Amino acid sequence: MSGADGQQRYEADVVVIGGGPAGAWAAISARARGASVILADKGFCGTSGATAPSGTGLWYVPPDPAQREHARFGRYAMGGHLAEHVWMERVLEQTWQNAHQLAEWGYPFPEDASGVAQRTSLQGPEYMRLLRKQVKSAGARILDHSPVLELLVDDTGHVAGVRGLHSDTQESWVARAGAVIIATGGCAFLSRALGCNVLTGDGLLMAAEVGAELSGMEFSNAYGLGAAISSVTKSLFYNWATFYYEDGTPVPGAGSSRGRGVIAETLRTQPVYACVDKADEQTQTWMRGAQPNFFLPFDRLGLDPFTQRFKVALRLEGTVRGTGGLRLVDESCATGVPGLYAAGDAATRELICGGFTGGGSHNAAWACSSGFWAGAGAADFSHQHRASTRRPLLHAGTVGLNTTGLRRWDAEQVIREVQAEVWPTERNWTRRADLLEESLIRLDALWARLGQSAPAEGGRATVRAREAAAMLATSRWMYRSALARKESRGMARRQEYREADAAQRHRLLSGGLDEVWTRPEAVREAVQVELPGQTQGAAHDALQSQGVARAIA
Structure with missing residues (x-):
């Protein structure tokens, strides 16, 4: 409904800001806890963000102790020994459960020759289309093309709502809530990387304006490798590439483990070319099926990337493939500001990646797991603070909203x-x-x-x-x-x-x-963690009874 000031007004137990995988899982989880939910997306939930247009790996590891241990240590040293094993184990288990839930919802995981489902990757379009469907089926309300401009707080400092804009009508809107989840993704500084046009750090600013802290922001210098003619920065296929100077001679070291740095150094003074000339015919067929959007720019130009050289570029992906973001103070993904939670790329991934990550895999697992926990945590907080939800709302936004300056x-x-x-x-x-x-x-x-x-x-x-x-x-x-x-x-x-x-x-x-x-x-050493306020069995019963993967303590 509209208020006397002409603003569209909504009310919910939980507002989720962001419609990517973390936001969608948060909405589903909060609804499973009995909370009413509004999900507001700057774009269209299901098609906007870094996951929607691409394939992504998934950190999916069977619950075998040896395999889980190997998975935990896989990037531990690379991340500078800053990750925490208890958080890695939580994410591995929750991702395992969520992937099985996706299968029950009908996600078309491929099968190997023995008929065993392969759940180590997700196709963004199918994944996000399914999550949007499940958000709606769960009973959450989706506000597409409705960017949030600021958080609203009550006179005690609790986050108690948001204010935004409906892009199609240019109408301002306000939502009162018992808790808010920041799931706005990372910040790629509008570098034209695929799917990152909506990832500008909005959630980080809004959270900082109410006193939230960040962690790991030095781990934000991730650059995606791609063709200069393309916005696609999925770089797996470059493992089969040779890199060349303009005169056709190979660039020494560009294809090694330190190749990204070699390419970065070379690009400062001259162009670098690539050709995916190490892929045999079978690999080429697999590539076109796995990442069809990688080839679209080449096909439009009539250029064969397997036989012809093309210029490459590095696009800054900042905290999207970095690990920095909002600091989490407990296992419910609370930020430390009452009523404010964070999930996905908007939250620090140091807990499972330390100071290094990359595209997909750990990021995708973190999105579905942290989103799931944040949804449950925010729902519980909202239920516990119902009596305070009628207080007057105060603006928290600062730069970009003030209109007092003369210039x-x-x-x-x-x-x-x-x-x-x-x-x-x-x-x-x-x-x-x-x-x-x-x-x-x-x-x-x-x-x-x-x-x-x-x-x-x-x-x-x-x-x-x-x-x-x-x-x-x-x-x-x-x-x-x-x-x-x-x-x-x-x-x-x-x-x-x-x-x-x-x-x-x-x-x-x-x-x-x-x-x-x-x-x-x-960095905390290993400790036992539980979902706040419930035993593992109670959490299992509350969520499993509603057909949603259980929260893992």
């Missing part, structure tokens, strides 16, 4: 200025203190200027202003954290400190808006 600022110009600091590999692939400090001087000054000025008013201009502000805030957290980590660990590489320092085996928390801060946090 106006151009969101597109702000975006270009941020990209100039974070896109170049010479600044962000392997970092150096003087370049980080130079960038921070400019980025901090830009933030101060925005805080004293007003953006263009109304509608889509306000959405864009908030995206610009979110990208700017994200860049400052990640560079301040990168400066504080005086070593190389995971994907955080420093030119002055080429090795890991045993004394710095800790996480780096960050936060703040006008003044960005960082501080270390110890």
